[in-house]
Amino acid sequence: MAILVNADSRVLVQGITGREGEFHTRQMIEYGTKVVAGVTPGKGGQEVAGVPVFDTVKQAVRETGANVSCIFVPAPFAPDAILEAADAGVELIVCITEGIPVQDMVRVISYVKRCTKSRVIGPNCPGITTAGECKVGIMPGMLFKKGNVGLVSRSGTLTYEIVYALTQAGLGQSTCVGIGGDPIIGTTFIDVLPLFEADPQTEAVVLVGEIGGSDEEIAAEYIKTQMKKPVVGFISGRTAPPGKRMGHAGAIIAGGKGSPQSKVAALMDAGVPIADTPSEIPMLVKKALEAIK
DSSP states (O other), X not given: OOSSOOTTOEEEEEXXXXXXXXXXHHHHHHHTOEEEEEEOTTOTTXXXXXXXXXXXXXXXXXXXXXXXXXXXXXXXXXXXXXXXXXXXXXXXXXXXXXXXXXXXXXXXHHHHHHHOSOEEEOSSOOEEEETTTXXXXXXXXXXXXXXXXXXXXXXXXXXXXXXXXXXXXXXXXXXXXXXXXXXXXXXXXXXXXXXXXXXXXXXXXXXXXESSSSHHHHHHHHHHHHOOSOEEEEEEOTTOOTTOOOSSTTOOOBTTBSOHHHHHHHHHHTTOOBOSSGGGHHHHHHHHHHHXX
């Protein structure tokens, strides 16, 4: 069953005529994703990889029934692209774009949550993949194997590394969600964990966090009080000097909050085993699955 996207998801790509949009559209189609439309203002009537291009999201949704959007629009225009998709009634909006100003995302996420029924994943994220069914974004499809391990991660590259390690260990995945590493994102750990908890296909969850912010501590509280399924954790950036930003815009320790020590302590207090390296994760997942059988 998995979560958020599946074989029936109908995907439109905003920015499909750009270099990145076209390349990843072809990759998504090759994986088996139903890419039914593209949107680039002023280029309606064209085709990219056999996918019809429309001038507006509303027109694309009306004519193709698209219910998922993947955004490859440059940062200055991406906030409006998200708003356009939300106003058109797109259920799931996946924004790959990085470099969007924080103040723009504050405005966009606030509007989407208050005034629409859409869910935003990202920005600055690798997207979402339900193994063997649907890939929305830039995750390398060849790494995935269908199975029962869910994954939610703030880091794109670590997502790929951990998925590969799980697959190599014979542990398939249900859905992998890259939520993004910016300070303001549309979907957080606490939004994804309940979906995995309710998903009959997912039997264990891997949570990949990083320094900065308090999302991991909030997730730990939810895991401790609400989750029955086992969770395995990994926190990246544990050797980063205090006050130094590492990688993502959200990965900065400030005001005594967001330290790796506080995240690890909170997760361990919730009963989450923490891997020291990504290569340890499959072993911890296998132990967690054996413990519930």
